[in-house]
Structure formats: structure tokens, C-alpha cells
Amino acid sequence: MTTGGVRLLTTTVILALTGGWGAPTAPAAVQASSVSFTSVVPAPVVTAPASGVTHQITATTTIYTEPGSPAAAQIAGQLAALLRRSTGYTLPVVDAPSTTPTDGIALLLSGAPPAAGSEGYQLDVSAPSIAVRANQPAGLFAGVQTLRQLLPPAAESATAQPGPWEIAAGHILDYPRFSHRGAMLDVARHFLPVPVVERYIDEIALYKVNRLHLHLSDDQGWRIAVNSWPNLAVYGGSTQVGGGTGGYYTQDEYRQIVAYAAARYVMIIPEIDMPGHTNAALASYADLNCDGVAPKLYTGTRVGFSSLCVSKELTYTFLDQVLGEIAGLTPGAYLHIGGDEASSTTATDYSTFMNRAQQIVAAHGKTVVGWHDVVHAPALPSTVAQYWGTTTADAAVATAAQNGTKIIMSPANRAYLDMKYNSRTKLGQRWAGFIDVQDAYGWDPGAYLSGVGETSVLGVEAPLWTETIQSLADVEYMAFPRLPAIAELGWSPASTHDWTSFNQRLGAQGPRWRVMAINYYHSTQVSWPTGA
Ligand code: NGO
Numbered sequence: 001m002t003t004g005g006v007r008l009l010t011t012t013v014i015l016a017l018t019g020g021w022g023a024p025t026a027p028a029a030v031q032a033s034s035v036s037f038t039s040v041v042p043a044p045v046v047t048a049p050a051s052g053v054t055h056q057i058t059a060t061t062t063i064y065t066e067p068g069s070p071a072a073a074q075i076a077g078q079l080a081a082l083l084r085r086s087t088g089y090t091l092p093v094v095d096a097p098s099t100t101p102t103d104g105i106a107l108l109l110s111g112a113p114p115a116a117g118s119e120g121y122q123l124d125v126s127a128p129s130i131a132v133r134a135n136q137p138a139g140l141f142a143g144v145q146t147l148r149q150l151l152p153p154a155a156e157s158a159t160a161q162p163g164p165w166e167i168a169a170g171h172i173l174d175y176p177r178f179s180h181r182g183a184m185l186d187v188a189r190h191f192l193p194v195p196v197v198e199r200y201i202d203e204i205a206l207y208k209v210n211r212l213h214l215h216l217s218d219d220q221g222w223r224i225a226v227n228s229w230p231n232l233a234v235y236g237g238s239t240q241v242g243g244g245t246g247g248y249y250t251q252d253e254y255r256q257i258v259a260y261a262a263a264r265y266v267m268i269i270p271e272i273d274m275p276g277h278t279n280a281a282l283a284s285y286a287d288l289n290c291d292g293v294a295p296k297l298y299t300g301t302r303v304g305f306s307s308l309c310v311s312k313e314l315t316y317t318f319l320d321q322v323l324g325e326i327a328g329l330t331p332g333a334y335l336h337i338g339g340d341e342a343s344s345t346t347a348t349d350y351s352t353f354m355n356r357a358q359q360i361v362a363a364h365g366k367t368v369v370g371w372h373d374v375v376h377a378p379a380l381p382s383t384v385a386q387y388w389g390t391t392t393a394d395a396a397v398a399t400a401a402q403n404g405t406k407i408i409m410s411p412a413n414r415a416y417l418d419m420k421y422n423s424r425t426k427l428g429q430r431w432a433g434f435i436d437v438q439d440a441y442g443w444d445p446g447a448y449l450s451g452v453g454e455t456s457v458l459g460v461e462a463p464l465w466t467e468t469i470q471s472l473a474d475v476e477y478m479a480f481p482r483l484p485a486i487a488e489l490g491w492s493p494a495s496t497h498d499w500t501s502f503n504q505r506l507g508a509q510g511p512r513w514r515v516m517a518i519n520y521y522h523s524t525q526v527s528w529p530t531g532a
Contacts, residue, residue: 065106124170125167153512185475191240208490218280280298371388435482
């Protein structure tokens with residue numbers, strides 16, 4: 001593509017940090033033709049650019065896919081659909097021939113090195129062809145996300161653009177550091193409808209996030225239909241923070257979210273928070289309360305005032321039926337049972353309750369995840385604890401880790417996407433501190449919490465709580481650019497960790513987000529290219 005008659009070779013021209021990002025600028029970097037081969041987020045394990053060589057996608061490009069693999073064909077179809085919109089080309093998807101194609105884009109389930117594992121891939125871009133090779137479909141999907149980032153940002157456009165569609169040539173070998181690379185949406189404080197969740201899945205998948213944890217219940221709302229306890233959604237889901245009408249997912253809608261995520265190699269982890277954070281359930285069924293009296297629905301933002309009734313047997317029938325239905329709807333291995341801030345439950349009751357809740361989850365064939373408070377109750381060996389503290393030392397979590405408990409790292413002062421960027425941020429909270437991009441990026445999940453080493457860490461997760469968040473635009477503003485920072489910590493080897501490199505690669509995403517109409521925060525810490 002030409003900009004004012006000058007063909008730009010790369011988008012890696014970085015604006016000096018002179019506060020000039022908001023100023024009117026001449027040619028937008030979004031029109032640049034070829035993106036640097038080293039601008040991928042998360043950073044790949046091995047990146048070897050072939051200098052001076054480019055590949056061009058043209059009107060005659062074919063997408064070849066692994067013969068006999070419906071999963072590969074689906075991924076090829078996703079890539080074709082994206083590129084047909086923006087290039088206007090036909091881009092037929094056909095079975096690859098028995099010898100490796102010498103033209104076009106090939107998505108192959110053969111020829112990847114064992115090091116690529118089940119989620120990694122090898123990408124080779126040369127002048128005549130592009131090949132993504134993986135051992136498993138998840139790796140092909142990941143490789144395609146990398147390829148998308150190497151294309152000009154206009155490739156993400158929903159309408160046909162003029163091109164040309166050049167990609168810098170080179171070789172990438174890539175695989176993840178951690179198996180759990182998560183994002184969380186709190187759909188309880190403010191309900192977020194299915195299209196918002198699906199769009200967020202698209203956005204996180206581009207950064208190789210492979211888990212979406214849905215916080216489906218809290219004091220202010222119950223967000224999933226449960227056939228055996230229908231009032232939970234119908235009544236308990238009828239409001240939200242600030243008193244809006246709330247909402248809930250029908251079981252079909254939840255299945256739709258699960259399937260949408262699965263097609264993008266994202267596992268849904270549903271959370272029913274307990275024994276605290278349960279006012280919506282307690283308001284829906286008087287019998288769940290120790291005194292038999294249902295509290296009113298709650299639309300404020302206090303925490304720690306509600307508790308399921310630990311001494312009533314009905315509570316465990318409730319858990320068994322609710323968790324049983326949700327387990328049945330969820331193909332993923334995990335059920336999250338919260339367990340945080342149970343300040344209205346005594347320590348003994350908390351232990352009794354969490355112990356039984358874990359047995360119930362296990363009986364339904366799922367692995368328990370709990371907020372790290374769960375380590376104060378007897379834990380099943382398989383129970384995973386999600387660390388959300390603000391300190392780098394927690395003796396109980398360290399002891400649990402030393403006894404084999406796996407930890408998901410979500411330190412609130414680093415990974416909470418609901419924290420404000422700074423004092424001028426309108427949305428969000430500040431209880432865990434301000435988090436600008438450099439704070440979100442500047443820690444090592446495998447060496448952050450004392451006594452919790454790399455082998456105890458299942459991965460990272462960036463939670464987005466929604467006390468102040470009400471719309472897709474709000475979600476995007478808080479998630480971008482911090483979510484890609486956490487995604488890189490989850491995927492990339494510690495050896496690639498480098499703020500200067502990350503800053504430039506992150507900045508290169510800005511023009512892409514413009515084209516995708518992602519409402520991102522223009523952090524002054526990031527070296528955005530001209531026009532982003
Ligand atoms: C805490 C609390 C949530 C809040 C969130 C807000 C956890 C695990 N429990 O995190 O109820 O919504 O902070 O930042």
C-alpha cells in the first residue's frame with residue numbers, strides 16, 4: 001500500500017515518547033505495507049527474520065490444509081474468512097498435496113519438531129510460500145494468530161482494502177511456558193451479554209490466551225440458568241450493581257459460549273462463588289438461609305456479608321444439583337468454586353464447607369479451582385489455588401505449593417484488569433494500586449511468590465471485575481493494552497522478558513486495534529507508532 005506516494009517498508013518506526021501520540025499525524029501506520037517479523041506478542045521462543053525477503057498474498061493464493069483433519073480445515077476456514085473480508089480475494093481452502101506445497105499458505109499437522117508440543121507450532125515464511133506446522137490443532141491455531149500479527153493491520157479490516165498483502169519472511173518456533181493462560185470476566189456485578197463475551201474471546205485468543213474464567217455468581221447477581229433451582233437466574237439474576245436489570249445466560253447460550261471458545265482453543269472455566277458472595281442465591285431461596293428468611297437483592301459493592309448455611313444439609317443438595325448441572329454443561333476439566341472473602345463464615349465452618357464442596361465437584365468429575373483462600377481449608381491434592389494477593393509472600397500458599405498444590409498467578413496489584421491505570425482513569429478501582437502497562441508486565445510468574453517456584457505455577461490469569469465496568473468498550477479499555485502483557489508472561493519464555501522489546505512489539509499492536517475498533521487505553525508508557 002502507498003501512503004502519499006511513499007511505500008513504507010515496516011511499521012516499526014517508533015514515535016519518541018514526547019507525548020505526541022494524540023497529535024494529528026500524517027500517514028497512519030495502519031497503511032504501512034509490511035510489519036516487522038519481530039513484532040509478535042507474546043514473544044515467540046525462536047524468531048529468525050530473513051532480511052529483505054517478503055511473501056505476498058495475492059488474488060491467486062490458496063490455503064492448503066492437512067487432509068483428513070476437520071480441525072485443521074476449521075482453522076483454515078477461520079483464516080480464509082478473515083482474509084477474504086479484508087483482501088477481497090477468493091482464497092480457496094483445499095487439502096494439501098502429499099508433498100509440502102510450494103506456494104500459498106499451508107496449515108499442516110506434520111513436520112513440526114517435538115519441542116512444539118501440543119500447543120506450539122513452527123512458522124516458515126518464504127517468498128513463494130507460508131507454512132504453519134504443528135503437532136496438534138491447538139498449535140495450528142496459535143500459529144495462525146502469529147501469522148495474523150505479521151500481516152499488515154489492514155488484514156483485520158471488515159471491509160475490502162487495497163493491499164498489497166506483504167509479510168516479512170523468516171522462521172519462528174514457538175510453544176508456551178505455562179499451560180494456563182487465562183482471562184476472567186466477572187459477569188455477575190454487571191451482566192455482559194453473549195456477543196460481548198464472544199468478542200472478548202476473539203480478542204484474548206489473538207494473544208494465545210487459552211482459558212476464559214467466567215465469574216457467574218456473586219452477591220449482586222446469578223448469571224446462569226439452573227433447571228433444578230430456576231429462581232437463581234430468574235430472580236437472582238434480575239439486577240446488578242447500580243440496580244440495572246441484570247440478566248443471565250440460558251443453558252443454550254452458555255453452551256454457545258463454550259462452543260465459540262472451543263473453536264478458538266479457549267476452555268471455559270465456570271465459577272460459582274461460595275460460601276460467601278452468595279446474596280443473589282440466598283435472596284432467591286429462603287430455605288438456603290440458616291434463619292429461613294431471604295435477604296433482599298443487593299446492588300451495592302460491599303463484599304464479605306453473605307454466607308451459605310454451612311449447617312443445613314439442603315446447602316449440599318443445592319451444591320450437588322447446581323454444580324452437577326454446570327459440570328454437565330462444561331466440557332473443560334475445571335469448576336471454580338470461589339471461596340474468597342468468606343468473612344461471614346467462621347474458620348471452622350469454612351473448612352467444613354470447602355471440604356464438602358470440593359468432594360462434590362470431584363464427584364462430578366471436575367477438578368476444583370478456588371481463590372487462594374481455599375488453602376485455609378483441607379484441599380484435595382488436585383485442587384488448584386488462584387493467588388490474588390498483593391504481596392510477594394504468603395506462607396499458607398507457599399506451604400500448599402510445597403505440598404503439591406498448583407497455583408494460578410493473578411496478583412491483584414499486577415494482573416487485575418479492573419485496577420485503574422492511574423489517578424485519572426475514570427473506570428476501575430484502586431484498592432490494589434494503580435497498574436500501568438509496565439507494572440502489569442514487570443514481574444515473573446514463576447518467581448514472584450516466595451516459596452512458589454516455576455514448577456508449582458500452572459500459569460497466569462488476568463481477572464476483570466466489573467463493579468465499574470458495564471460495556472464492551474469498558475472491558476476493552478481496561479484489558480488493552482494490559483491483557484497482552486499478562487498473556488506474554490503466560491506464553492513466552494522468561495528469557496524473552498524485556499520491557500524495551502515488549503514495548504515496541506506492543507506498540508505495533510496499536511494500528512491493529514484501531515482497525516479492529518478495539519477501545520484501548522493509549523498508555524504514555526507505550527511507544528505507539530504514528531497514528532496508533
Ligand atoms: C477481590 C474480590 C472481588 C472483587 C475484586 C475487585 C477477589 C478474589 N475477591 O478479588 O469480589 O470484585 O477484588 O477488584
